[in-house]
Amino acid sequence: MSPEIWGVLIATFVACVVEMVEATTIVMAMGFTRGWRSALAGTAAALGALAVVTATAGYALTVWLPEAALQLVIGTLLLIFGLQWLRKAILRSSGRKSVHDEDAIYRDEVEAARAAGTSSGAGLDMFGFMVSFKGVFLEGMEVVFIVLTFGLNAHDIPAAALAAAAAVLVVLIAALAARRPLSMINENLLKYGVALLLSSFGTFWAVEGTGIFRESRASIEWPGNDLMIPVLIVVWLVLSRVYVRSLRHPRPARQAVIAGEARKARST
Amino acid sequence: MRLLKSFGRFWYDFVIGDDWKIATAVVVALALTVLLVLTTSLSDHVLAVLGGSAIVLAFAVSLAIDVRGGNRS
Numbered sequence: 001m002s003p004e005i006w007g008v009l010i011a012t013f014v015a016c017v018v019e020m021v022e023a024t025t026i027v028m029a030m031g032f033t034r035g036w037r038s039a040l041a042g043t044a045a046a047l048g049a050l051a052v053v054t055a056t057a058g059y060a061l062t063v064w065l066p067e068a069a070l071q072l073v074i075g076t077l078l079l080i081f082g083l084q085w086l087r088k089a090i091l092r093s094s095g096r097k098s099v100h101d102e103d104a105i106y107r108d109e110v111e112a113a114r115a116a117g118t119s120s121g122a123g124l125d126m127f128g129f130m131v132s133f134k135g136v137f138l139e140g141m142e143v144v145f146i147v148l149t150f151g152l153n154a155h156d157i158p159a160a161a162l163a164a165a166a167a168v169l170v171v172l173i174a175a176l177a178a179r180r181p182l183s184m185i186n187e188n189l190l191k192y193g194v195a196l197l198l199s200s201f202g203t204f205w206a207v208e209g210t211g212i213f214r215e216s217r218a219s220i221e222w223p224g225n226d227l228m229i230p231v232l233i234v235v236w237l238v239l240s241r242v243y244v245r246s247l248r249h250p251r252p253a254r255q256a257v258i259a260g261e262a263r264k265a266r267s268t
Numbered sequence: 269m270r271l272l273k274s275f276g277r278f279w280y281d282f283v284i285g286d287d288w289k290i291a292t293a294v295v296v297a298l299a300l301t302v303l304l305v306l307t308t309s310l311s312d313h314v315l316a317v318l319g320g321s322a323i324v325l326a327f328a329v330s331l332a333i334d335v336r337g338g339n340r341s
Contacts, residue, residue, distance in 0.1 A: 072298075076294060076295075076298060077283060079294050079323065080283060080284070080285075080290060080291045080294050081283070081285075083290045083293075083294065083327050084285040084286075084287065084290055086327075087287060087290060087331060087334070090331065091335075096335070141282065142282075203320050203323050203324075204320075206294075206298055206319075206323070207298075207301060207315075207316050207319035207320055207323070208316070210298060210301045210302050210305050210315075210319060211305065211312075213302050213305050213306055214305060214306075220305070220312050220315050220316050220319070221312040221313065221316065222312075222313070222316040222317075222320075223313040223316065223317065228316075228320075232320065235320075235324060236324070239324060239327075239328060243328075243331060247335060
């Protein structure tokens with residue numbers, strides 16, 4: 001298999017696991033407090049809506065855009081998306097942003113579900129239905145986006161969809177077995193890994209896509225072609241580790257000031 | 269109108285996220301790459317390396333500005 005297909009499988013699977021863990025927390029909170037019928041109906045409706053979005057957007061993008069333009073559009077979006085995740089991963093790893101806590105989110109959701117009044121329609125509890133629908137749809141949109149971008153660029157949407165489906169299955173089995181939020185999964189580390197993959201593939205494709213502005217409309221070729229992708233992963237990893245290290249500790253200048261102030265205080 | 273506003277808000281949050289500087293950095297870096305593509309006769313390999321470096325540098329600068337602003341949440 002080519003590095004592109006491996007990238008498709010790994011990035012889609014891991015990103016989907018992360019998003020599905022978050023969605024599962026919301027659905028479980030609704031299921032245990034507002035009833036499983038409404039929570040599962042909301043989940044099914046969201047999955048249906050996501051399938052329609054994937055099919056429509058996938059068809060439109062492949063039919064309307066030439067390859068280099070597709071690479072530029074998809075690469076740019078993927079890059080912005082990946083770098084947002086990378087920024088959060090750097091801030092979390094360096095202690096500048098609170099880490100994602102599924103147990104805390106679950107408690108908040110349960111509290112909100114208990115405080116909400118009753119509103120029913122079509123035999124369903126509308127609060128449980130809507131919160132589950134929104135949670136699964138919003139988290140799922142990120143997965144759809146990753147499936148489409150990776151799948152279209154590797155000309156293999158089925159592989160991306162298969163990886164996403166495998167991730168949904170794994171999370172569902174884990175949730176059924178645990179019967180509680182899947183806080184044992186190190187989501188922050190997984191997100192960091194996905195961020196590196198999205199940023200690297202995004203950089204690769206976005207730069208390739210700038211070739212659309214040439215007369216020939218041909219994509220720009222990287223030295224070594226696909227072999228540049230692992231190199232880009234290393235570049236983003238090194239940059240992020242440098243940032244984590246420098247943000248984790250106070251700056252030397254500030255440390256010197258603090259030490260100076262302490263010496264002054266001792267001598268007086 | 270409210271629906272349109274929420275629709276726009278959803279896509280803004282989805283694509284741009286909570287730090288607009290990153291999206292700006294990516295667009296600026298790619299615009300510079302396009303400029304090189306249009307105005308120079310550099311080889312593909314050089315253009316790709318310069319474009320990739322511009323993206324990495326732009327992100328590094330945007331994050332530096334972000335943390336200088338005292339990001340802590």
